[in-house]
Amino acid sequence: MKLSQILSQLLIEYADRPLPLSILLTQVGNSGFGTISGILTMPMLIPLPIPLAGFSALVGSGIILVGCQLALGYEKPYLPQRIARIELSPAASEKLLKNINRLLKPLEKMSRHRFSRFSNSWWGCRITGVCLAWDALLMSLPLPIPLTNLVPAYTILLLAIGLLEFDGLFILIGYGMTIATTMFFASIAGTIWQLADHWWQILILKS
Numbered sequence: 001m002k003l004s005q006i007l008s009q010l011l012i013e014y015a016d017r018p019l020p021l022s023i024l025l026t027q028v029g030n031s032g033f034g035t036i037s038g039i040l041t042m043p044m045l046i047p048l049p050i051p052l053a054g055f056s057a058l059v060g061s062g063i064i065l066v067g068c069q070l071a072l073g074y075e076k077p078y079l080p081q082r083i084a085r086i087e088l089s090p091a092a093s094e095k096l097l098k099n100i101n102r103l104l105k106p107l108e109k110m111s112r113h114r115f116s117r118f119s120n121s122w123w124g125c126r127i128t129g130v131c132l133a134w135d136a137l138l139m140s141l142p143l144p145i146p147l148t149n150l151v152p153a154y155t156i157l158l159l160a161i162g163l164l165e166f167d168g169l170f171i172l173i174g175y176g177m178t179i180a181t182t183m184f185f186a187s188i189a190g191t192i193w194q195l196a197d198h199w200w201q202i203l204i205l206k207s
Contacts, residue, residue, distance in 0.1 A: 002165070004105055007042075011088075011093045015094065016090060020086065021040075021083065021084050021086050022084040033069075033129075033132075033163055034159075034163030036062070036063075036077050037132055037156055038104075038161065040059045041059075042157075044150070044153040045154070056139065057140045058086070060140030061136075063156060064136045064137055065077075067128075067129045067130065067132030068129065070126075073126070103157075111161050111162070111169075112165060113167065114167055115167070115172070119162065120166065127175065131175060132156060136156060138185050141185070155174055158177060162174055
């Protein structure tokens with residue numbers, strides 16, 4: 001089942017009450033790695049009314065954990081209680097449901113079952129897990145630059161759909177986007193370092 005269908009069914013069913021992530025874990029079965037990664041990433045792509053300090057770090061830690069489990073060969077994902085207890089309020093569920101068609105369906109229409117020998121391979125799953133964890137770490141960084149978390153978030157979403165659809169091409173594109181995302185954040189780090197060094201030299205000269 002496609003990620004948009006899984007989300008739509010659950011969000012409609014829980015339209016009048018909070019939807020905890022633990023419910024998702026019990027319903028996604030063997031597609032859990034792609035589903036959980038995709039669902040945890042969605043709030044980073046859509047501004048949702050979730051008044052929780054450090055939410056991006058909490059969500060990122062969940063994807064890091066799921067990615068590490070995939071890389072280590074786990075058959076199903078496991079989330080600790082603190083993350084599994086996160087609930088989407090009815091208002092958040094409604095907003096997420098309205099944006100599913102805009103965000104997910106264009107990607108899902110392009111994806112299909114291909115290169116499955118690669119996407120289902122032992123080493124393919126390990127590399128995908130490492131990429132998910134790394135992209136989630138970059139997404140969680142508290143950088144003082146607007147929208148920087150969107151780049152790794154879209155990369156995670158692409159990898160998640162690739163896992164769900166057994167689409168090796170999407171996963172390969174996700175690998176390329178992971179490399180590009182790493183270079184993007186490396187350039188940001190270099191710029192911040194140069195600015196910090198510049199201001200340090202100014203402070204030394206003044207003293």
